[in-house]
Amino acid sequence: KQEVTQIPAALSVPEGENLVLNCSFTDSAIYNLQWFRQDPGKGLTSLLLIQSSQREQTSGRLNASLDKSSGRSTLYIAASQPGDSATYLCAVGPDTDKLIFGTGTRLQVFP
Amino acid sequence: GAVVSQHPSRVICKSGTSVKIECRSLDFQATTMFWYRQFPKQSLMLMATSNEGSKATYEQGVEKDKFLINHASLTLSTLTVTSAHPEDSSFYICSATPSGRTDTQYFGPGTRLTVL
Numbered sequence: 001k002q003e004v005t006q007i008p009a010a011l012s013v014p015e016g017e018n019l020v021l022n023c024s025f026t027d028s029a030i031y032n033l034q035w036f037r038q039d040p041g042k043g044l045t046s047l048l049l050i051q052s053s054q055r056e057q058t059s060g061r062l063n064a065s066l067d068k069s070s071g072r073s074t075l076y077i078a079a080s081q082p083g084d085s086a087t088y089l090c091a092v093g094p095d096t097d098k099l100i101f102g103t104g105t106r107l108q109v110f111p
Numbered sequence: 112g113a114v115v116s117q118h119p120s121r122v123i124c125k126s127g128t129s130v131k132i133e134c135r136s137l138d139f140q141a142t143t144m145f146w147y148r149q150f151p152k153q154s155l156m157l158m159a160t161s162n163e164g165s166k167a168t169y170e171q172g173v174e175k176d177k178f179l180i181n182h183a184s185l186t187l188s189t190l191t192v193t194s195a196h197p198e199d200s201s202f203y204i205c206s207a208t209p210s211g212r213t214d215t216q217y218f219g220p221g222t223r224l225t226v227l
Contacts, residue, residue, distance in 0.1 A: 031214070036218075043115075043117075043218040043220040044155075044204070044218040045218075046215075046216075046217075051214075093214070097143060097145075097160075097213045097214070098157065098160070099145075099216065100157070101147075101154040101155040103154050104154050
């Protein structure tokens with residue numbers, strides 16, 4: 001059974017810092033991996049999608065990497081801002097349409 | 112961009128009543144929709160996969176008679192929590208996959224259910 005874990009569970013940093021959020025999964029046979037952002041009491045916003053054949057994706061200040069063989073992904077946030085404060089979820093796709101979500105990292109960026 | 116709406120956004124009900132939650136894809140057709148449940152400070156857990164015109168597929172441990180799913184059109188799926196109890200209080204989120212695509216899910220804003 002696929003299990004997805006995220007470390008750290010919570011993170012509080014001053015504005016401007018570069019951050020690394022970690023995601024690990026137990027079964028390397030994945031179709032893709034996604035990173036989402038969730039604001040309190042809200043739905044999910046997709047940030048980055050990495051196909052199993054890819055090693056990384058970039059969007060603005062965000063960079064996500066994927067190492068399937070070791071079962072790991074990292075989300076790098078450059079020059080963090082207070083507006084980045086949210087819960088970040090990674091999710092692996094065991095096949096084309098299902099998603100298995102990680103436990104999440106609650107990020108707070110203070111001015 | 113693709114938008115998914117949910118209604119209601121919040122609902123409070125008495126124990127034993129049934130509650131219906133709607134999930135709509137506003138600007139695309141969705142053959143497949145998903146229903147997730149999220150307890151406080153926990154991650155999303157997939158409850159069921161809803162396919163237009165056919166029966167939903169439930170994940171292990173999810174009672175199909177308690178959580179009724181109907182996907183009657185390509186833009187609407189409903190989740191009915193029957194005989195709700197306090198332990199059903201949770202945040203319910205739906206997602207929709209555009210017809211013809213399998214690797215993209217657009218998520219709704221969620222529905223907060225509180226059962227007294």
